[in-house]
Amino acid sequence: MATLGNPQNTIEILQKYQFTFAKKFGQNFLIDPHVLERIIAAANVTKDDFVLEIGPGIGTMTQYLAEAAREVVAVEIDDHLIPILSDTLSAYDNVTVLHEDILKVNINGLAQEKNEGKPIKVVANLPYYITTPIIMQLFESHVPLKSVTVMVQKEVAMRMQSVPGSKDYGALSLAVQYYAKPYLAANVPPNCFMPRPNVGSAVITLTCHETPPVQVTDEKLLFRLIRASFNQRRKTLVNGLTNAPELPFTKEQVIAAVESLGKGVTVRGEALTLEEFAALTEYFVKIRTGK
Ligand code: SAM
Numbered sequence: 001m002a003t004l005g006n007p008q009n010t011i012e013i014l015q016k017y018q019f020t021f022a023k024k025f026g027q028n029f030l031i032d033p034h035v036l037e038r039i040i041a042a043a044n045v046t047k048d049d050f051v052l053e054i055g056p057g058i059g060t061m062t063q064y065l066a067e068a069a070r071e072v073v074a075v076e077i078d079d080h081l082i083p084i085l086s087d088t089l090s091a092y093d094n095v096t097v098l099h100e101d102i103l104k105v106n107i108n109g110l111a112q113e114k115n116e117g118k119p120i121k122v123v124a125n126l127p128y129y130i131t132t133p134i135i136m137q138l139f140e141s142h143v144p145l146k147s148v149t150v151m152v153q154k155e156v157a158m159r160m161q162s163v164p165g166s167k168d169y170g171a172l173s174l175a176v177q178y179y180a181k182p183y184l185a186a187n188v189p190p191n192c193f194m195p196r197p198n199v200g201s202a203v204i205t206l207t208c209h210e211t212p213p214v215q216v217t218d219e220k221l222l223f224r225l226i227r228a229s230f231n232q233r234r235k236t237l238v239n240g241l242t243n244a245p246e247l248p249f250t251k252e253q254v255i256a257a258v259e260s261l262g263k264g265v266t267v268r269g270e271a272l273t274l275e276e277f278a279a280l281t282e283y284f285v286k287i288r289t290g291k
Contacts, residue, residue, distance in 0.1 A: 002063035004088060005033045010194055013058050017084050021195060025078050026127030029057045030151075032192035035203075036064050042185035042205050043123045043149035045069050050115040054102045054124035054134060057081060059088035061125060066092040069121075071114060075102045102134060107143045119146035119208065126150050128197070132172060135206075139179040140223075148180065148206040157184055157202035164273050171230045174274055175223065178213070180206035214278035222281040229269025229277075237269045249284060257283040 003009055010031050013019070021027045030036055039061065045051060045068040056062040056074035058081065065072045066089065075098045076085065085097045098105065111120045122145065126134060131152050138148060152160075155168075161182040162168040176182055186203040190196035216222045228244035229237055241247055241254045249257070258265055260283050261276055272280075 002033075002036075002060075002067060004058060004060040004063055005030060005036045007031045007194065010058065010060065013084060013088060017080075017087075019058070019080060019084065022078060022080075024129075026055075026129045027057065027078070028125075028128075028193040028195060028197045030060050030125055030192060031194045032188075035186070035188055035192050036061055038186050039123065039125075039149060039151070039203055040064050040068050042183075042203055043121055043147060045121065045123065050111075050120050052107065052110065052120055052122045054122065055127050056085060056097065057125070059085045061123070062089055062095060063092070065123060066095045070094065072096070073098060073110060073114060075100050075105055077101050103130070103137060107138065108141065111144050115144075117144060119144040121146050122148040122150070124150050126152055128153050128156075128199075131156055135172075136175060139175065145180075145208040147208060149185070149203065150206075151188065151201050151203050153197075154187065154200035154202045157182075157204040160204055160206070164271055169270055170233075171226050174226050174277060176206060177274055178222075180208045182206050214275055216278050216281045217285045218281060221284060222277060225280055225284070226269075226277055229272070233268075233270065235268070236265070237267050237272070238265050240269055249287065253284075253287055257287070 010029060045065060047070050049069045051065050051069045051072045053062055053065055053072055053074040056076050062072060062074050072095045074095060082099050089095050111117055122138060138145060158168045159170060159172045160176045161184060162173040183205045184202055185205050188201040188203060224246055228247055229240045232240045238254050238258050242251045255265055257280055261279060
């Protein structure tokens, strides 16, 4: 039975090990059982699932995951948490703790070894200082993923599910929506954590597409175009793409490409849908290959 996930038992563990929070690792531990149950429900974890947890902390959510899943691997960077995790997870024989930086873990290898290469579920209360790199690495390295259910800063959750024309719409919205369908499962106030973060949080479930909603010949170019369009948010799309050092196209080519969308040359990147970015990508691929 999960014993953590409430303030008393969390404080007891912290005192037993004289643990002090490391700000640099984005440590805000969950102390609310309702939120923990909500996360497990949002991730729809069942006894068939292999789950990767990023940043188990003292093992609070790991206990819930171990009870709901077939097997869990939890990746924790902080040396001081490793002996604590051996203690708090000692009752579970389906959990492995990896003492690693998640950005250095071969997650494809893990999915192969633990789940026969089939899509895995990722569940985490993420360290906020590296939310975007973690999400983008999961997607861009083509880890077989079923879903990613994560606690993130509320503002980041808003960006992930934004649509064109909204102030939160940007490169992260497009990247996330290319790979997955976002669903905001819960808003979580600061008092559900120890210590309390300075920002509101939200649980978001990203259900991964089996095939992307748009087809492009060159995925890397699609993402280069997206990044270049939002790097200079206040500029027009034409200027953003012409000024981007990683794009080899002339101003005339960029104007022709943007005109092909039928939106006028003064349009900004923030007005374009994923489908329009895909169309732009195909236009540039044709220029490059001379077809
Ligand atoms: N899951 C716990 C909970 O909900 O109470 C802790 C969540 S806390 C927000 C983030 C955790 O991620 C911390 O335990 C922190 O040490 C760990 N962490 C930070 N950076 C990491 C990294 N690069 N790789 C793996 N774990 C990391």
